[in-house]
Amino acid sequence: MRKVTFDISMSLDGYITGPDNSSEHPLGENGEMLHQWLYRLASWRKRHGISSGKINKVNKDAKVVEESFKSTGAVIMGRRMYDHGVKYWGDNPPFHVPVFVLTHERKEKIVKEGATSFTFVTDGIKSALLQAKAAAGNKNVAIAGGADTARQFMKAGLLDEMQIHFVPILLGGGIRLFDRLDSGPITLKRNRVIESTGVTHIRFRVSK
């Protein structure tokens, strides 16, 4: 079944960036500690064009990431994530599917190498989702972030599944994934737990 998904690395104290994050340093202080498990994966490095460095053997983390990558047919992201990321992604961005960027500014579609394209959507999340679903075929639509974008989809009841990669660190500050929810209790249904070395990947069905 085609789903709308969101994958995110979160510290034990609920942060998805470190303290003092800015548009120049979106991960904040020590925020890269949240993603060490990812940086070490051979598959991730290959997709990001990094051929050197110490890599992990194929492990449970790699399987989780490959599963998400293979099941994703289109991506939605917020404008700030795009603006920051585009400086690093180069001519062959790591998505390899159509990407829909939520923005207020009209802009022509950009087609990159390796099947990645960026379409700028100015008429809201529902329109972005319709376009992304059409592009995804029978695969999933992944919300790439940031936290605000993911929260918008969750609040609108448009998010089906969320997978949190729990990293056993306390960052002590930064941006919290679950903040300003402004709503009563929401019950999720945990539908999978995968323990890898350190990181615990917990997947939830978001009830509507």
Next chain:
Amino acid sequence: MRKVTFDISMSLDGYITGPDNSSEHPLGENGEMLHQWLYRLASWRKRHGISSGKINKVNKDAKVVEESFKSTGAVIMGRRMYDHGVKYWGDNPPFHVPVFVLTHERKEKIVKEGATSFTFVTDGIKSALLQAKAAAGNKNVAIAGGADTARQFMKAGLLDEMQIHFVPILLGGGIRLFDRLDSGPITLKRNRVIESTGVTHIRFRVSK
């Protein structure tokens, strides 16, 4: 090995109470949703003197709770937790071990039925820990709460192990377990994950 432990139920958004908690309603709005998994356990109900109601069969949750109970030789708690709890615990409180209450007010030791006693400690957490360790023999000392008390032990480097019972709900407000840490990143070592129905019990070694 004798350890200082802390067990706590936490929502996915990091809360250990619901919104609008007060001394009269320490769990806040919907905060009892964090503990439903516990209330259903036959062993928990028995220890709290509740003989009626719907109970779960012995499950993984029950094993986790029994393990904590059996390995605990003494308990430390904050004054607010004591003040609220004592109204409900009756003549035979559910601890069945010596309890040390952190307070600023001198008070005589209270001895209850079922091996529970309350000793009031006015000279700080280290003194409470020394007394609790002496009382616990070769068993663990459990920090019962509240969050402030647990944070004090963690900050002082006196907490060895923390087990978080992750409940898949978003409460949207309340008291956060990890708040005002005022410290750089702290790396924990996850040493066990138990999935039960809904709740994920993750145990961490707190590095010093």
